[in-house]
Amino acid sequence: MASFLELVSELARDVLNLLSYLIEIIINFIKWALKLLGLKTKLSAELTLTYILAIIVLVVIIYFVLKFLKKWFYNSIAGLILLLLIRYAFGIKVPITIFTLLITALFGIAGVLALLILYIGKAFS
Secondary structure (H helix, E strand, O other): OOOHHHHHHHHHHHHHHHHHHHHHHHHHHHHHHHHHHOOOOOOOHHHHHHHHHHHHHHHHHHHHHHHHHHHHHHHHHHHHHHHHHHHHHOOOOOOOOHHHHHHHHHHHHHHHHHHHHHHHOOOOO
């Protein structure tokens, strides 16, 4: 029976092999993209590392932007549903105009609550 340390070292070796394979795929992709753009494909180790880090940074930025946009989208849909509920289910005739839809789309539920306060305070009719 293999000891725990042997299993861990085997797992670490497999992970390193996988990372090596992934880095090779990334390098080949970079070379292909550079060749497609008509740029030189002979890369130094520093340039390759720079490209890999740039790709990682771009992926992280895109991930966080998409995560933010997803939350913003859901909040906007919830705000629109709340605006329609206030108008049709509760009978508070908040006008639905380009202004109210823009506030609802940008700020979601908080925007609808602000519009409701403004409407009840007779800021607009």
